[in-house]
Amino acid sequence: MSTLRFSLIICTYMRPEPLIKLLKSVQDQTLYPHEILIIDGSTNNDTELVLQENSFENLHYFRVDDKDRGLTRQRNFGISKVNSQSDIVCFLDDDVILEPDYFKNLLHTYEVFPEALGVGGYINNEVKWEKIGNNYIPLNKDFCHDGWKRTDGSRFVLRKKLNLDSNCPPGFSPTFSHGRSIGFLPPSNKTYQVEQLMGGVSSFKKSVFDTLSFSTYFEGYGLYEDADFTLRVAKKGKLYVNTAARLAHFHAPSGRPNQYSYGKMVVRNGWYVWRVKKPKPSFQDHLKWNCITILLTFIRFTNAIKGSNKKAAFTEALGRTVGWWSLIFNKPVISSKDKTNV
CATH class of the missing domain: 3.90.550.10 (Spore Coat Polysaccharide Biosynthesis Protein SpsA; Chain A)
Known part of the structure; x- marks a missing residue:
């Protein structure tokens, strides 16, 4: 003990x-x-x-x-x-x-x-994983790690097709951010x-x-x-x-922000985290971060047409759009304390 x-x-x-x-x-x-x-x-x-x-x-x-x-x-x-x-x-x-x-x-x-x-x-309790053998040949919809597989959502399937997937193991942040979370550990x-x-x-x-x-x-x-x-x-x-x-x-719904605010936070807070770790990204990293952000916003807009909760998807997509445009005119100010502690 x-x-x-x-x-x-x-x-x-x-x-x-x-x-x-x-x-x-x-x-x-x-x-x-x-x-x-x-x-x-x-x-x-x-x-x-x-x-x-x-x-x-x-x-x-x-x-x-x-x-x-x-x-x-x-x-x-x-x-x-x-x-x-x-x-x-x-x-x-x-x-x-x-x-x-x-x-x-x-x-x-x-x-x-x-x-x-x-x-x-x-x-x-959030993801269904399956044990796989050494000879398993993954499909494009699969994510495989350490002898296990799970099904990728549409955003990661598209990112793989567009060569925008993370190039790091789960739980690590690539230089263009938008990595795979620890939820991708089996x-x-x-x-x-x-x-x-x-x-x-x-x-x-x-x-x-x-x-x-x-x-x-x-x-x-x-x-x-x-x-x-x-x-x-x-x-x-x-x-x-x-x-x-x-x-x-169990994701209790009480205490959560509305979908518009959530969408805006996804983009602006995501930018902040990225730039605290990577204050001066390369042109390629900058391009990838923006491409992925726009792609994820587009997917949420398509969910507003085809998805089961159309209103929530639309308002989140709208928040993401406003959040992205706001970065042009009003970027988050990274505190000197956060810069120092990197």
């Missing part, structure tokens, strides 16, 4: 029922957190009331006001409240449910790889080195936060804040994903 002391931070917003389901799965863990910090940005007291009705060991509740509301600000607030004796700080989204050995397997990774600055868990029970983690299933050595914090550029919902932070951490040391540390993600 791990001797590491670890704290769990859960940032939540208007999701009392999913939060309780998560905490009950934490309660069933074979390795229990030394402290649980609930950082609540809700604009009502529903979450506070439901926590008063349900008792969880080592839990500390904090309700934040406007100046600390939003995912990155709530995470930074939570870090400031972590016990000084903790070795590891874990983060979980409020709409996930853990398998019983999640923390046991996550913490064990730090013992196997003592140089690790961060370790991520593995979401196992359920092999192996541990893989990466340079990006998903913030809602992540953990870091507490010492990381002596010099780094989550960027406050990412307001509110904070899309891609995890990519920004972990790319900066990866410049200082190694990050891993342990696919044996498993959990399910």
Whole structure:
């Protein structure tokens, strides 16, 4: 059993029922957190009331006001409240449910790889994978990795046809960004080195936060804040994903932005993350980033004609379009702190 002391931070917003389901799965863990910090940005007291009705060991509740509301600000607030004796700080989204050995397997990774600055868990309910043999010949719709395959969505099939696919393993960002996330790692029970983690299933050595914090550029919902932070951490040391540390993600709809705002964030926040890592991209990288951004916007517009949720697809595509055009006249300003910490 791990001797590491670890704290769990859960940032939540208007999701009392999913939060309780998560905490009950934490309660069933074979390795229990030394402290649980609930950082609540809700604009009502529903979450506070439901926590008063349900008792969880080592839990500390904090309700934040406007100046600390939003995912990155709530995470930074939570870090400031972590016990000084903790070795590891874990983060979980409020709409996930853990398998019983999640923390046991996550913490064990730090013992196997003592140089690790961060370790991520593995979401196992979103993608269907299939084990393949050595002689398997992949189709264009397949994505294959480490003896497993999954079906690519239309965006990656098109990108492969146009020679715009990522040239890096999953969890690594190419020089033109638009890489494949850790969701493209197979359920092999192996541990893989990466340079990006998903913030809602992540953990870091507490010492990381002596010099780094989550960027406050990412307001509110904070899309891609995890990519920004972990790319900066990866410049200082190694990050891993342990696919044996498993959990399910249920994407609670409450607390999410509307599709127009989401589409705009995809482009503008994506540009920010790309340029923090690559301040001076080559002409080819610049061309590829823009081509992929336009292609993904086009696909969302086609979804508005052929897809099952036409209105959502159209409003997201509109947000992406506005976000792309806005980069010509009003690029995001990269903070000097984020530049320094790359």
